[in-house]
Amino acid sequence: MYTRFFPPVNKTWVLLGALAISAFLSNAFAGDLTVNANSSSGGSLTGATYKVFNGPNYVGEFAAGTTQSLTTGSTYTVFAIYANTSTSRYTFVSAAGGNTYNFKTTLVTFHFSGGYLNFGNPNGGWSSFGKTSGVWNSRELFPKDYYGNVLYINTGYVWNDVRGYTFQPDFEGKTTFEKTISILSVKDHNGNPIAGVSFRGGA
Numbered sequence: 001m002y003t004r005f006f007p008p009v010n011k012t013w014v015l016l017g018a019l020a021i022s023a024f025l026s027n028a029f030a031g032d033l034t035v036n037a038n039s040s041s042g043g044s045l046t047g048a049t050y051k052v053f054n055g056p057n058y059v060g061e062f063a064a065g066t067t068q069s070l071t072t073g074s075t076y077t078v079f080a081i082y083a084n085t086s087t088s089r090y091t092f093v094s095a096a097g098g099n100t101y102n103f104k105t106t107l108v109t110f111h112f113s114g115g116y117l118n119f120g121n122p123n124g125g126w127s128s129f130g131k132t133s134g135v136w137n138s139r140e141l142f143p144k145d146y147y148g149n150v151l152y153i154n155t156g157y158v159w160n161d162v163r164g165y166t167f168q169p170d171f172e173g174k175t176t177f178e179k180t181i182s183i184l185s186v187k188d189h190n191g192n193p194i195a196g197v198s199f200r201g202g203a
Contacts, residue, residue: 031072031094033101037064037080039140040107040175048082050101064103070094084120084127085142085151088172105140106171110153112136112181118154121145122166126154143172155181 037048048064054076061081062068070076072094080087080103087103110117110129117136118126124146130137145151156164171177186197 030069031096032067032098033070033076033078033094034067034098035062035064035078035080036100036102037082038102038104040105042104045082045105045140048080050078050080050103053077067098070099072096079144079148080142081146082142083139084125084146086144086146086148087142088144089148103142104175105142106174107138107176108141108169108171109138109176109178110136110155110181111179112155114155114157114181116154116156116158116164117181119145119151120154121147121149121152122154141171143170 033052035050037045037050039045045064049061050064051061052059052068052070054070054074059070059076060068064080074094075091076094077089077091078101079089080101082105085105090101092099108119117129119129119139119141120126129139141151143151150168150170152166152168154164154166165181169177169179184199186194188194
């Protein structure tokens with residue numbers, strides 16, 4: 001009868017081997033997500049961020065241009081945010097080779113002589129386009145409001161004017177969007193506005 005002797009097990013090597021396998025599995029199941037946000041002219045948007053959800057679960061909000069490690073094979077939703085506007089929501093399956101999204105804003109310009117010009121959402125608040133030397137500024141905007149709805153534009157001749165107008169322009173995918181807003185009024189012989197008047201027309 002023969003007795004076979006085995007050398008003692010080196011616990012350090014076993015531990016290192018286990019750590020190496022763990023690191024390999026971690027890398028094998030991690031898909032990198034990179035999200036870039038640029039202006040209409042192609043420059044980076046300072047202050048832009050993006051949000052990631054794993055199904056209904058919130059993953060986090062990160063600075064645009066950075067990369068986050070996600071679990072390969074899992075389904076995520078991503079969208080970018082800038083100046084209280086956002087992109088459409090995109091759902092994707094995280095790939096082992098990584099996923100990259102490149103978002104661009106639209107340069108939005110309105111020519112308007114009225115007293116206020118805002119963008120946002122009637123239920124979520126407004127942000128003004130702002131003026132420079134009496135002229136409304138152009139703004140770099142994503143096509144959705146902060147909540148993912150089509151962005152609203154709110155305007156009027158004077159502040160809190162009941163004749164103010166709210167509308168939703170569709171400029172998704174466009175580099176620039178430029179419109180002129182006209183306010184038409186009909187008054188009686190004493191100069192008072194006449195109620196119930198409507199307009200039709202075109203260019």
